[in-house]
Amino acid sequence: MPVSERPSPATYIWSKTSPINNIPGGELGKRADSLGTSFALRAIRAQPLDYLQAAGSSLWIIFLPHPSTSAFAQDLRDYMFPVAAKKPPAPWARHYYYEYDPAGPGMRVVQPYAGWVGAYQHYIVVPGPLLGVIMLVGLGGLIVAWRRIGGPALLPWLTGLVLLVTPAAIVEYDPRYLVCAIPPLCVAAAIGIQQMAGLAKRLHAGPAGGGRLGA
Numbered sequence: 001m002p003v004s005e006r007p008s009p010a011t012y013i014w015s016k017t018s019p020i021n022n023i024p025g026g027e028l029g030k031r032a033d034s035l036g037t038s039f040a041l042r043a044i045r046a047q048p049l050d051y052l053q054a055a056g057s058s059l060w061i062i063f064l065p066h067p068s069t070s071a072f073a074q075d076l077r078d079y080m081f082p083v084a085a086k087k088p089p090a091p092w093a094r095h096y097y098y099e100y101d102p103a104g105p106g107m108r109v110v111q112p113y114a115g116w117v118g119a120y121q122h123y124i125v126v127p128g129p130l131l132g133v134i135m136l137v138g139l140g141g142l143i144v145a146w147r148r149i150g151g152p153a154l155l156p157w158l159t160g161l162v163l164l165v166t167p168a169a170i171v172e173y174d175p176r177y178l179v180c181a182i183p184p185l186c187v188a189a190a191i192g193i194q195q196m197a198g199l200a201k202r203l204h205a206g207p208a209g210g211g212r213l214g215a
Contacts, residue, residue, distance in 0.1 A: 008172055009054070009058075009171050009172045010171050010172050010174075013027060013036075013171060014027070020032050020035070020036055023035065055165075055168050055169045056168075058167075058168040058172045058173040059164060059165060059168040059173060061128075061173065062128055062131065062164065062173055062175075062178060063128045063129065063131060063132040064128045064129070065127060065128055065129060066127075066128060080121055081114065081117045081118060081121060086107075088105055089105050093105075126178075126182055131178075131182070131185070134182075134185050134186060134189045135157075135160070135161075135185055135189075137188075137189040137192045137193060138153055138156070138157040138160075138185060138188030138189045138191070138192045139157065139192070140192050140195075140196055141153040141157075141188065141189075141191050141192020141193070141194070141195040141196060142154055142157060142188075142192070144192070144195040144196050144198075144199045145195050151191070151195060152191050153187075153188045153191035153192050153195065156184035156185070156187040156188040156191070157184070157185065157188035157192075159181075159184040160181045160182075160183075160184040160185035160188065161185075163177060163180055163181035163184070164177070164178070164181050
C-alpha cells in the first residue's frame, strides 16, 4: 500500500481489522504487547530517521493553527462537551462506553451547568502557537536558572514536555493528551517569567546589586 494511502498509526492498534486484534488475549494482552513491542523496535532500528520524522510530525502539528477542516480540528470537536444530548452511539461502540463508565452511553445533559461548560470551551482555548509561546517562556526560565539546573521551573516544564512527546513517540498525538500538559507548562512559564524578571533586575542593578547571572 502506498504511504499516502496508509491509515493513521492508531488504526493498526485499535482497528478490528488489525492483525494484533487476532492474537489470543486481545490487543491489550501480554502476547500482543510482546509481539507489538518487538515489531515496533525492529521497525525503529530499520528506519530510525523515518520514525523520528513520523513522531516529530505528530508532535509538531499541535503547535500550528488548526484549520476547521483538518483532522486534528475534528478530533478537538469530538472531545468538546455537548450542550444537548447526543444520539446513542453505534452498537459496536457501546461496549467502550461501559468499559469507561458502568452507566454506559445513557448520558444526559443537565442545565444550566452544561451551558456554562459550553460557554467556557467556546472562549477559553489554547491555540497551537500560544502553546508554543508558553513552552518557550518556560524554557527561557530554565536557561536563566542554568546554574541551578533550571531551578523550580525544570520539573513542571519537563512534565509537560513528556506528556506531549510520549503519545507522539508511541502511537500518534491526540488532543486529549494536550489537556493534562497545559497546567504544568503554564506553571513553568509563570516561574520562567519570574526568573527572567529577576535577571532583568540584577542586570539593571549592575555589580552593586551583588547578584550573579544565572543564579
